[in-house]
Amino acid sequence: MTNRKTPEQLRSARWFAPDDLRSMGHRSRAMQMGWDDEDWTGKPVIAVINTWSDLSPCHHHLRDRAEFVKQGVLQAGGHPVEMPVHSFSEQLLKPTSMLYRNMGALEVEETLRSHPIDGAVLLGGCDKSTPALVMGAVSMGLPFIFMPAGAMLRGNYAGQKLGSGTDVWKYWDERRAGTIGKEEWMGVQGGIARSYGTCMTMGTASTMMSIADGWGLTLPGASSIPAPDAGHKRMAKSCGRRIVDMVWEDLTPDKIMTEASTRNAVTVAMATGCSTNAIIHLIAMARRAGVPLGLDDLDAIGHTTPVLANIRPSGKEYLMEDFFYAGGLPALMKELGNKLDLSVMTVSGKTLGETIESAVNYNDDVIRPLSNPLYHEGSLAVLRGNLAPDGAVIKPAAMDPKFQTHSGPCIVADSYAELKEIINDEDYPMTPDHVLVLRNAGPQGGPGMPEWGMIPMPKALLKQGHRDMVRLSDARMSGTSYGACVLHVAPEAFIGGPLALIRTGDVIDMDIPNRRLNVQVSDAEMAERRAAWTAPEPRFERGYGYVFTKHVEQADKGCDFDFLTTEFGRPVPEPEIN
Structure with a gap:
């Protein structure tokens, strides 16, 4: 990048640089937390947006990973600040985490807008966290990198590989049919989730992390690294280093989330045998980026994109750990060849083509070539x-x-x-x-x-x-x-x-x-x-649920809030701080 920002152009400088009453207040309160001139003078302030919580098993390692991101930020000359947002505990939230996706997106957007932040690393991965983080960050418009939580290790019981969710449904049917007993059922319960990380099937979590990767929003191949792998820690540190450069380069999401890269993301989704949830989230994320994307667009791309990832539930044997060993998403994208626009920019500062140039498919049964797809056309x-x-x-x-x-x-x-x-x-x-x-x-x-x-x-x-x-x-x-x-x-x-x-x-x-x-x-x-027909009574009469029912759109529109899409109203101005 040739037109690099100067320290005076940093967004955080509006808070800390002026010699006036308000900025003195900002600096003194920062000093209260142990900051000094070296932390705010000429350095990008990087938000590490963390969805960790003690009730989010998929994100339970993200408290640790945030420290690696911070190390990378410091190595590159930035100043990291960790900021918590909604944790999206898929397994424990009732009635459903989908109810809170838009709340999380709004929280991310306003957290970034209201604080002295120059760029962000978004830590998430379990189902609704990926679209919520991306939707909020793209609406804010600051440079950001999505850091995938990564999939857990393969499940195991009685010598059999177990896949999250997929085998739960299978064994539950057998239990209800009377072909297995309580002992086997409890064995599956204890063996199906052996580490932190998201579902290791190509469920919604792996689908959405792969989509973010295919969109160019992660470091190349980051979506495929298993959560417990040491490479995941190194990737976290690399995210911290890279976001600092992105701020200086002013590499904002509008330069990455284009119509061409959106088509790439949809193509990648279809080729992975993606979750049906991907359709709702793809539409919502694209609309936040100002890219028109509808059901017919998704279906058209699906018609011409075969399934290449032989991963459960579309596949019969393999799981995300196998996908990683086979070469991961870069290898799959290389197999897709001219079905992708390789000229699009990614958060790495390189084009998609440059990022997958050296990718290798190490197992053509896990990642099928176009000549031998798992399924003849898109997953959905x-x-x-x-x-x-x-x-x-x-x-x-x-x-x-x-x-x-x-x-x-x-x-x-x-x-x-x-x-x-x-x-x-x-x-x-x-x-x-x-x-x-x-x-x-x-x-x-x-x-x-x-x-x-x-x-x-x-x-x-x-x-x-x-x-x-x-x-x-x-x-x-x-x-x-x-x-x-x-x-x-x-x-x-x-x-x-x-x-x-x-x-x-x-x-x-x-x-x-x-x-x-x-x-x-x-x-x-x-x-x-x-x-x-008589309309039923509304589900909510107060609180967030009331806002949700008044403003949520239907599934074909991505279930976003009508007032958060790019079609609604003027862009939000920068906050007044003086």
Whole structure:
């Protein structure tokens, strides 16, 4: 970079440099914490935004990693300040961490805006933390690097590799079917999460970290390093060094998150066999960057992008640790070749092409070449029709192929409690041709769109030996999940979408090759049902939940708050500090 900032142009200098009353107050309070002239004079102040907490197992090592980031900042001549934000404990937050993604994004944006910060390293990785951190930071516009938390070690039980989530669903079905007992179930419980770090399948966490990497927002290949690997500590230190240079170079996110790099991120997502959650988060992140991205764009890229990562749940054997040993995301991107725009800039200060030039694929069964993909086209498909006029999502790569086209009568549950009664009834009258429907589980109905869309197989079918069926909802599902699950039906039932109007016994037609999802009910009949429909009571009457229900958008728009998108209002000015 030729046009480097001068110390006087640092944003933090507005707080500390002037010889006036306000700045004297800033300096004196900084001295109260042990700072002195060497800390604020001519040095970028770098925020280490940390999602660590004692209730976030995926991020439990980030308290330690923050220290390595700080070392790197100091080595490069910056001044690090660690700042905590919401921890996004995927496993322990109720009703769902998705309810708090936008709150976290807002917190990150305002934390960076209101403090004397010149650049930021964002520490996260578990599911909603990656989009929340990126959404907030890109809306603020300061130079930033995303530092992925990394995946945990492979699970192990009785000599078998275990994959987060994916094997939980598998063994739970077997337990409910009576083929394994409590001892085996407890063995899986103790062996499936053997270290800190995120899920080691290509679930939402690994998907979103890979997307950030493919977008150019991480140091090259950072998303693939396992959390316990010593290389992860070295990567953290490198992030600290690099962000200082990014501040001097004024390498802001608008120079990285472009339409071309966004297409790269989507292509990478599809090639990894990504989580269905990726669609919601990709749309939200892109819109924050001012890049128009919709369901049809995602589906079009998916049509021409094969799945190359042979990682569960789309794959059958391998996990993220295997992916790292095979060469990680740089190797996968090199296999994608001209499907990516290699001229885009990354946080490394180099083009994408330069960062993957020396990448090597060490195992072409884990990372497949284009000539031998795991699945012929992208991991996800977008369906539309009279049941989902604004779209629905399915993951064909992780389901029984016989459901590519399917027609069957539906069984409708209005709540998760009602659904559980149906799936736990061993004598419930149903066949494998039925379509099991859960509604009122979307952004407002859930509330927060919980991961209830991975509907467990009903006991009535499990005992007959069946392990998949078509399931449909306006909810999400875990990225570690699998099966013929139609998700994100929009508009959701809670606000009167067509899903609210169907009845048990209505026949639902699904045609994945032609991207159709319809219910065999006439327009006239649907109009009669709509006239008789009564809107449910709001989920919240106060607090954050009230704000959420008033402003959250539907799944096809990314579930962001309407007032936080780039289309809403003027840019926020810099705060007045004098």
